[in-house]
Amino acid sequence: MIKLKKILPPLALITTLIAVWWIVVVKTGSVIFPTPLQVVTGALELIEDGTLWEHISSSLMRVGAGFLLAVLTAIPLGLWMGRVDGAYATLNPVFQIMRPISPIAWIPLAILWFGVGNASPIFLIFIAAVFPLIVQTAAGVHTIEPRYLNAAENFGVSRYKLYRQVVIPAVLPDLIVGMRISLGVAWLVVVAAEMIALRSGLGYMIMDSRNAGNRYDLVIAGMIIIGVIGLLLDGLMRLMEGHKSVRWRYDR
């Protein structure tokens, strides 16, 4: 019941938007801008010939690979920077400079270094995802309350135990927030990267649909699918926030 109450207003808004879109297209008699029905028909076409799944899975595969590399790099690096002041002082300024550079600006270099295969978009996703996660992880370590670190120090536990039972659980909520941001950016970037260089993926599908015969129905279908998958990915990360090992942060 409560769920329904939460879902109803956005659902109503979306329905209205679709209706307005439909009416405007019909009223203006546009030949190039598709109606919602045409978009759905276009999407069904792609589902039937199987190309939609190919594009989706290519995009997801690239995001998965780039994001995984980013996580594997950023978490150890962020933990280290959070614990060792010298590492933070040295690396943080560099990362702060690199972070605002849009991954799109890296495209020429990516093509130069990695060509136009899968490696380029994976590299771009990595670049986009790694910096916010490093920053978030290090910040998470810095905000661990000293009383917990003091207690751990007091008991004289091993470094392994310190990380395993204090530092990592304490930053886990920040890690999850960082990963959420990071995955969101990664998804944003894969589509942009695919628009330029490749033969598959949702970004490619959008550009190709326009270039090969002004199929704006497929352009819009692609956009909507990107949005929905982005939402699902975020929902997946949100599920992690409910995990019992991080609930301590949100319950109090």
Add this chain to the structure above:
Amino acid sequence: MTDKIVIKNIKKSFSSGSESKAVIDGINLTIGDGEFVAIVGPSGCGKSTLMKMIAGFLQPDEGSIAVDGVERKGPNANGILISQHGSVFPWLTVQQNLMFGLNDEHIDKAAVADHYADLVGLKGFEQHYPRELSGGMLKRAEIARALAVKPEILYMDEPFSALDALMSLRIRTELLRILEEERHTVILITHDVEEAVHLANRVVVLSNRPATIQTIFDVPFAHPRKLSDPALQQLRDDILRELGIDC
């Protein structure tokens, strides 16, 4: 009684901006092995600061602190600090918290943890997370976590202040019973003078900030002590008067 902790003329100030605030101004104190010393003093006078220095978390600006004749450089597991603000790890269960300080010499860490949980009245809550406990239960978990490692010294900074009177009395009695067996050396900071005379061998009264030792009272009564004992009540009133509270 051999000397356990020897504090020689320690001083500490904190500076914020250009201003320097003296907090501890020359404290000398020797604490015997197995002794129970209570420290009372006005709020904000520097009690917690003094405790952090003795436990090794803060370095004094001047003077020295020696434990077992060795200069204190940092904290270690021989002396566990029960901090005023609590430090039970919220991401671990009660049992995991109590197991935290146990080293690998213990064959069955969970059993040791459960024993101490039982001791402080947390039986049945071993698998609970701290957020599911009341403030008083958290304090008890913290005390149990410290006791479980059998530290030579317990540094307790207002450990009972979050407890209601009944629970405080119960834990105090329990603590005395444990001390009979384990003979920890204890330093207790409290604002409750009655608690101090109930538990301690000596009560140190600190002055207003910057803290110096104003007076030290001996508490020459054998355990178990009755709080209603007139001699004990008299001592309590003397200490309160020393703190500037007439009654």
